[in-house]
Amino acid sequence: MDKQQVGNYIAEGVRIRKLVNVDEIYEIGLEMAQRMINGRGTLLIFGNGGSAADAQHIAAEFSGMCERKDRGPLSAVALTTNTSSLTALSNDFGYDEVFARQMRGTAAEKDVVIGISTSGNAMSVIKGMEEANKIGCFTIALTGKTAGNLRGKADRIIRVDSTSTPLIQEVHITIGHILSKIVEDLIE
Numbered sequence: 582m583d584k585q586q587v588g589n590y591i592a593e594g595v596r597i598r599k600l601v602n603v604d605e606i607y608e609i610g611l612e613m614a615q616r617m618i619n620g621r622g623t624l625l626i627f628g629n630g631g632s633a634a635d636a637q638h639i640a641a642e643f644s645g646m647c648e649r650k651d652r653g654p655l656s657a658v659a660l661t662t663n664t665s666s667l668t669a670l671s672n673d674f675g676y677d678e679v680f681a682r683q684m685r686g687t688a689a690e691k692d693v694v695i696g697i698s699t700s701g702n703a704m705s706v707i708k709g710m711e712e713a714n715k716i717g718c719f720t721i722a723l724t725g726k727t728a729g730n731l732r733g734k735a736d737r738i739i740r741v742d743s744t745s746t747p748l749i750q751e752v753h754i755t756i757g758h759i760l761s762k763i764v765e766d767l768i769e
Contacts, residue, residue: 593745597752600742606756609721609737610763613693616719617643618768620691623656625718627680627709628697631750632723633661635697639757647761652768658687660709680709690717698722699749701729710734723756725749 582590616622624643626636636659643657660683661667670679680696688694694713696706701724711734713720722728722735726742741752 590748593743594748594751597741597743597748598755601739601752601756605737605739606759607763609739610760611767612719612737613721613760614764614767616691616693617655617764621656622689622691622693622719623658624693624695625658625660625684625688625713626695626697627660627683628706628723629661629703631746632697632699632703632706632753633659635750635753635757636661636695638754639695639761642757642761643764647758647765652765655764655768660687677704677708679705681705681712684709684712684716684718688713688716688718692716692718693721694718695721695723696731696735697724697753698729698731699725699746699753701725701727701731707731707734723753 617624626640628636640657640659643655660680667679670682674682696710698706707730710720710722720735722731722738724731724738724740726740726744728738728740739756741749743749
């Protein structure tokens with residue numbers, strides 16, 4: 582990567598951040614706050630690869646703190662962090678079922694579920710979202726430009742207007758930070 586390419590990469594990151602729908606993110610944050618603070622719901626979040634790391638990062642912002650040290654913890658769990666569960670479920674039921682199975686055992690109607698897939702085509706994420714919808718959770722998909730096969734599988738979809746996986750993931754973390762700050766600011 583030469584100097585010009587570095588500049589182009591940064592400029593493209595700025596461009597796609599500017600296209601994120603502020604009203605949509607704010608409305609989603611308010612619904613999350615209603616469920617997590619008033620309804621005592623849990624945030625269940627998952628994805629594969631880099632999106633699994635993003636799920637952990639976002640869950641930590643909710644259960645720990647984003648900026649306010651004076652607030653209590655919120656219940657947030659990344660379903661990708663228990664390697665024993667991941668490997669056992671994958672071995673016994675196939676990887677496509679790894680999040681769906683955890684949804685059936687963990688999720689409740691009051692919960693918020695975020696599925697992350699840059700392509701929108703990760704079958705494990707799609708099936709996890711389908712199970713969360715059956716339970717009645719508030720479901721949010723974080724995807725790239727097209728939303729792929731996750732289209733229609735979540736109550737709300739936040740699309741990042743790019744096909745570049747690294748740039749999509751960078752904006753997903755930005756969105757996760759914003760959502761956690763919205764919820765955090767509503768805690769008394």
